[in-house]
Amino acid sequence: MLGMKVLLYLEGEKAISKSGIGRAIKHQQKALELQGIPYTTDEHDDYDLVHINTYGLMSWHLLKTAKKAGKKVIMHGHSTKEDFRNSFLFSNQIAPLFKWYLMHFYRAADAIITPTEYSKQLIQSYGITCPIFPVSNGIELPKYTPDKAKEVAFREYFKLSAEQKVVISAGLFFRRKGIEDFVKVAEQMPDVTFIWFGQINKWLIPSKVRRLVEKNHPQNVIFPGYIKGDIYEGAMSGADAFFFPSFEETEGIVVLEALASHQQVVLRDIPVYEGWIGEDAVDFASDIDGFVAALNRVLSGQRNKCEAAYKVAESRRIELVAKQLATAYQKVMEL
Known part of the structure; x- marks a missing residue:
């Protein structure tokens, strides 16, 4: 675990700070603090592993840049085609395209962290074969x-x-x-x-x-x-x-x-x-x-x-989640 520094990345933080994803990254920060793992939220800093929480074009650019630099990349599986449906205007029509788009991220990552066994199974059903770690978002x-x-x-x-x-x-x-x-x-x-x-x-x-x-x-x-x-x-x-x-x-x-x-x-x-x-x-x-x-x-x-x-x-308190997150990071660093 020594020598590992994590970049926690959230694109468009202001726009989604009031959503579950916005709350989830705060829990990730707390978890890393509890485990004593150095982290940054600035993509221009030095880091060994990037944990990406969003799916925008800047997130994709960071993913490709990190891979090219030999960094490990974890995508957070907050989203699926299933939970995109019945949300925004025209989301049902866009859902198949959204799934195709998501799969680009999930396929390009070294590993995926997702909150439940259920969401892990959904992502696997898309044909994703990289390691997927079910780790709760946690609760303080x-x-x-x-x-x-x-x-x-x-x-x-x-x-x-x-x-x-x-x-x-x-x-x-x-x-x-x-x-x-x-x-x-x-x-x-x-x-x-x-x-x-x-x-x-x-x-x-x-x-x-x-x-x-x-x-x-x-x-x-x-x-x-x-x-x-x-x-x-x-x-x-x-x-x-x-x-x-x-x-x-x-x-x-x-x-x-x-x-x-x-x-x-x-x-x-x-x-x-x-x-x-x-x-x-x-x-x-x-x-x-x-x-x-x-x-x-x-x-x-x-x-x-x-x-x-x-x-x-x-059973999903942040102290336990912190240990599970640290274990997942360690396993990805060893890939």
Whole structure:
């Protein structure tokens, strides 16, 4: 491990700082600090291995330059064709081209790091043969320890009484994230406040989703935009449930945040959670009626899976991820 310096690269950092990828690179930095591995985020610095998190033209140029200079290159498999679909305007039409484009990066890398066994299998199904290491994005547990002051700040920010039932979610305004189902479920539970944290330039998403966020939602749904810090962390533990109806993820950082917050969690039953999140820790459902039933069980106190949920987050805590990341880097340096 001695003598290895890592370049962590994120193209267009400002544009994607509010996304899961933006959060993931912060976790990578923390992981390297925990392991005492020197790193830089400046591509003009000296380095031995580059860990590329994005897929733009500058990322491609860096990949080719690094390979030519004899440096090791790891691509981070944040993205797949499957999770690109139902996101941006025209994403479904572009998805096959996006997959072809992704494969150029994945084929050119010495190795790939991706958050779950599920996303590893997807990338392998594209015909990629280089080593693929499943390493969670990780979670900083202390940040999401329930804190009464943060929970009060959350309720005061949204002018919610202590008795008001609240269900939250977080993510970009993508159909893939299940935002339409989130609103449909809220329509069936008018006495409950539903809050969706997150934002994106609304002209990048289909008009139907844009109208849903701007005006076509019931009064009990709030879209406050992107909020971080005490209000968000207070919501994660101080709400009555975290409901994430996403159709496709490579892991789901916001799910880890909810689990770490000792929160009651309701998820769509999709393959990415297989093998690491079980029904002992969360409630799974697949349609509107199922989501409503699951949330009603949680809100009426029939379910308490908080401790099992927290244990899942513990298994992906940043300290463990740091060791797995260091091991992956070492193996790539030895290739």
